[in-house]
Amino acid sequence: MPSEPIITIIESNARLATLLRQPWAHKPGAGTSNQDLSAVLSHLPEISGIIEKAGAALRALMPIEDLDRESKLNVDLYAKNLQNLKAVLMPILASAQACRESLLRKRADARETLRWLSALKMTEAE
Numbered sequence: 001m002p003s004e005p006i007i008t009i010i011e012s013n014a015r016l017a018t019l020l021r022q023p024w025a026h027k028p029g030a031g032t033s034n035q036d037l038s039a040v041l042s043h044l045p046e047i048s049g050i051i052e053k054a055g056a057a058l059r060a061l062m063p064i065e066d067l068d069r070e071s072k073l074n075v076d077l078y079a080k081n082l083q084n085l086k087a088v089l090m091p092i093l094a095s096a097q098a099c100r101e102s103l104l105r106k107r108a109d110a111r112e113t114l115r116w117l118s119a120l121k122m123t124e125a126e
Contacts (some may be wrong), residue, residue, distance in 0.1 A: 007075055019043060024039040037092060
């Protein structure tokens with residue numbers, strides 16, 4: 001019977017594999033739409049929880065070199081799942097950052113327009 005930390009890693013692998021099968025994780029250029037971003041955002045708390053719990057389990061397993069073969073395979077699979085998750089999330093992060101920059105530019109434009117309208121109102125009042 002595997003130890004509790006290994007069971008946690010096995011469960012984390014299963015949950016990450018399920019997430020990586022989601023439609024937003026399979027699109028080429030994922031993250032290019034608001035729908036992709038919304039889908040990922042809804043899963044971030046779950047992803048964070050998985051990683052935190054698995055991280056605690058990995059700390060309990062240290063040093064990894066002392067693990068049996070099956071346990072090492074589970075840890076290796078977890079590392080591979082994290083790499084796959086990173087590959088999915090990086091384009092989405094880039095897309096989110098581009099959206100943020102666009103919103104900041106639009107906010108600056110809106111403020112400038114409001115200043116212009118305020119100045120126009122003042123000149124009309126005089």
